[in-house]
Amino acid sequence: MDTQFLNTFVTVADQGSMAAAARLLNVTPAAVAQQIRTLEREIGAPLFARAGRTVSITEAGARILERARQLLHDVADLSALANDENTAGELRLGAGTNALTGMLPDILARMVERFPRIKVFIKPGFSPELYRAVESGELDAAIVLQAPYALPKTCDWLLLREEPLVVLAPQAMAGRDPHELLANEPLIRFDRQQWGGRLAEQYLQLAGIAPQERFELNALNAIAVMVDRGLGVSLVPDWSRPWPEGLKLVRIPLPMPFEPRRMGIVWSRATVRIRLVNAFLEEARGLMKRTSKVPAASKKK
Structure with missing residues (x-):
């Protein structure tokens, strides 16, 4: 079974249409439709019900969707495991709106220059959902606001910026x-x-x-x-x-002293891509040292 076809299946399920999935995957709608038909033949069940330009996932498709996501994550992990001696493979990151246009591009620019073999997946979102994605293993790390609760022992935190x-x-x-x-x-x-x-x-x-x-x-x-x-x-x-x-x-x-908003990186200690995460943290520390609003030393929550 071609894992690219599984990726197409997951993308169609997330986008709700083959045309939208084709734009995201940078292929033609006909190619998406062909891959889905091939996958349906291999699995032996219809995965989508077509209704004009939109599709809805069938019961069979819904039953395998999360397993397909996990399989794709496991395949991505193979590169990180195989390249254990080098900084290579796929890093899965999350970031809020301001981090996407602020800190993250500068950190990644430094990182890909030093480690050209890496591939980075970026999930936009709000801090609460990004924390859950890191805790569940969907993401390796995320630039988020400091959580108003104690983190689980499987996660760690690095303070990057305080915003009064x-x-x-x-x-x-x-x-x-x-x-x-x-x-x-x-x-x-x-x-x-x-x-x-x-x-x-x-x-x-x-x-x-x-x-x-x-x-x-x-x-x-x-x-x-x-x-x-x-x-x-x-x-x-x-x-x-x-x-x-x-x-x-x-x-x-403000005239009264008050706690600032704190931005930082949360990451999973359990990820197989911890080498990539450490490289990301190293570049983040290096960049933030040159900005005016970085604390004197990193802090853990």
Whole structure:
């Protein structure tokens, strides 16, 4: 059985259409359809029910989907095991939105220059789901927010960056008291369902500020644009660049001491790709030492 056909099967199941899977795999829809038909013949059961341009997985397909995922992961592990003396194989990473455009590209640029034989799979997502993916073994490591709970013994943590809360305001409001802004200007709230948003809510409660809420969302770049357009002020972590270009904003420090948002890397000690993970950690440490917001020493949770 060709593992590429299994990968096509999993991709079609995830995308919900052969055309979308073909775009992701960079092949033609006809090639995807042919691979699925071949796989169905080998397995002896239909894997998808076709309905126009979309497909739905059959009961038979659903029964083998997770096993197929695991088999593909095991095949990827073979390269790491076979190349135990060299830094090669596939590394499976996760990253949040800001890390995807901020820290991660710079770390990977250094890493692939030193270790050109590696292949990297990247899963975007929010920190809670990325922690679960690392704990389950789906991912080897992820750039995430520090978890508000103790990690399992199978995982470890490296602190990369601390991001203090700041009041984000239009440039014309520079010099005004941050508490006065939070109390009297419309608030563009950082989503309280997310860990970073909870920090902002805790500060507002500690300061006794009842804000005039206008919007609530979990998208820091979008919040910056909305503040620039005069829609309100916001209380957010001072997140890493890049930011949207051309914005006229000020970041006003808070008068009361408060815990920063902490970004770092969580990884699984049990992964067979620990050599690749260690190389990733080494490059992350090297890069962060040259930035202004790196702690003096790495810390473990």
